Amino acid sequence: MGKRYRTVSGTIFDISNYLLLSLFALCAILPFIYIVSGSFATDVELTQRSFFLIPKTFSMAAYEFIFSTDRLIRSIGVSVYVTVVGTLVNLFFTFTMAYPLAKRGLLGRNTMLNLILFTMLFSGGMVPTYIVVKSLGLLDTYWSLMLPGAINAFNLIIIKNFFQELPAELEEAAKIDGCNEIGLLWRIVLPLSKPVLATFALFYAVGHWNNFFNALLYINDPDKWPLQVMLRQIVMLSQAAAGDINAMDPNFVQPPDQSIKMAVIVVGTIPILLVYPFLQKHFAKGVLIGSIKG
């Protein structure tokens, strides 16, 4: 964009633009900052001062509480396990399928691609999928959180396109040296796709960490709840549960204070904020390919 003339109206436009955008950016992160500082505050301070960004008395009580309850620790463990193993499952399924589909001469390739695209348009829906998962005996197992979403069709297509772009000469050379397809994938293609592998590992991992829907559907046993489900129980249902359930349910935990709720939210968010800088490098490209090219 070329240089523009400085005018009074232009300057006013610029100033209000910068202010508006700053305000928006602030709104995006202010709730977090408030929650993080609230989680380190005492409940007394939270009720006395209505808004603050730095607590007067710094307290770890909320975190001590979280890490002293078995259930929360267990649910964090479940989330970590499902995120790590689930991501490996995703990568295995997605990459082994994307690689052959990138070969133009493969018999049945177009049929398969069209059948995959069709699943992006139409699906069996919640109940038939639930029945399948149930019939396979996966209810209340961690596999129910990992297998039903083992391949994301969008990701598959993007990775397939990436493989297609790899120079054909590499493949020819390896074949002449006596490499079969699996050797080729393992020794030549995978090392070349490390950045792609890393990108999609991050995307899948974020998906697993944030997943609530599958656990809601398939996990009834509270001992196997991932953190997101536990989070909802603690933050959103504690108000409703504070009444008479208390007496009936032996597992009932006293509705937690604001600071504890805030601390749980922080724990549920930290991993995302840790991987965000790595994600950021890649997602713009991913979004563009995913939405335009289909």
Add this chain to the structure above:
Amino acid sequence: MEELASRSGTAGTAAGTRTGVYRNNALGRLKRDKWLYVLLLPGVLYFIIFKYVPMWGILIAFQNYQPFAGFWRSEWVGFEHFQLFFQNPDFFKLLRNTLILSLYNLLFYFPVPIVLALLLNEVRLAIFKRTVQTLIYVPHFISMVIVASLTYVLLTTEGGLVNELIVKYGGEKIDFLASPDWFRPLIILQLIWKESGFGTILFLAALAGVDAEQYEAAIMDGASRWRQLWHITLPGIRSTIVILLILRMGDILENGFEQIYLMTNALNREVADVFDTYVYFMGITQGAFSYSTAVGLFKAVVGVVLIVASNWLAKKFGQSGLY
């Protein structure tokens, strides 16, 4: 998909150019690529088991499916569940709630990423632009549970920040979370907070494609910033806006299960129930498998029709469409 269609025509020739003994022989090609098929196996099984078997399972919408009898021995009832659903007063409630939410989405959410992208595009201080972008993308990666939890913690009448502030400045507490009047605005506000920043990516990409020379010509002609915005920038991204608008049309029956489910409670059900959550409550929690599958099928079919129609419309507008 267009790309695919054209490729299917040339697939034969592509294979033919390969040097191989089994050039045009299907069996030979299968044999040559046997390792590729081995690699395909897990993925194909995944799609069959978790995508295509459930599609076939839709047939239970036409049965009285009994879990203990299974699919094969359940009784066929034709369109009974569909009739039941359309006669049910719930149907109109669901349709109304769904459509109103979609309409609000279109009116109040849809323009936000566009305006944000336009504002960002006017920023010439690169470091400021990057900082703002980095910050406004963050909420996209936060789970819906966290978003709903944040909403609860900030808005609750028991020590929530917003109500504390209202009281401090002499107002009366508002029960945002349990009030039907606040349900829709909250859903849209959450959506704006979570997704509008990330939504700018597409429009910024479109804006980057606008020809810079046009601006220079406009400046020569003495066009103000507003004039440039109106006559060059907006027409430059019109096609992207149209495509996304049409896409949104195809999704009109989709409200996002997690968000609605998490924000629904006993007091706002009247405005909160939508097709997706209804399928969950009827099917999974109450075990009415066949009935809720019928409801889901109704939604899915309307969805496909809307997508196909939208795509046709997009092409009509001279856009490339989606497929």
